[in-house]
Amino acid sequence: MADDDPRRPLHSVTIDICTACRRSDDPAGDGRVLLERVGALCTAEDGITVRPIECMAVCDRQVTVALRGPGLWSYVLGDVDAENDGAELVAAARAVAASPHGVPKLRDRPPVFRKGVICRLLPPPDHDEIKTQDSSAPD
DSSP states (O other): OOTTOTTSOSSOEEEEEESSOOSSSOTTOHHHHHHHHHHHHGGGOTTEEEEEESOOSOGGGOSOEEEEOTTSOEEEEOOOOTTTOHHHHHHHHHHHHHSSSSOOOGGGSOHHHHHHEEEEEOOOGGGTTSOGGGGOOOO
16 A cells, blocks of 8 residues: 555554463464464555564463554453454454554454453653553543
């Protein structure tokens, strides 16, 4: 897409997926299965990348993922189903990418995003121009 294309997201977003997560007996591991599925879904996505993370240390909420982007609020999500939540996870990344500060309105968040949030993190200190009053997103 061209830089002036209105469909182009405001920001780039990375989906970090814990590859150590293992909810089932699948020898490949649920995190790796999710990584492959989301990676395949993102091949045509502009501005969304997928990255494996060896362990995110949230073992009681497997599969764990993070949605992150430069200068944006970040989210850690848990209980992501490797078999069924891939498309919703990509939709969540699109919602973060399309929002001004990485905080999409609740109505723009797919169920995996609304139900799975473990925490939300401020942008790194070098992006402190984003003020805390901008962190709320009305419905």
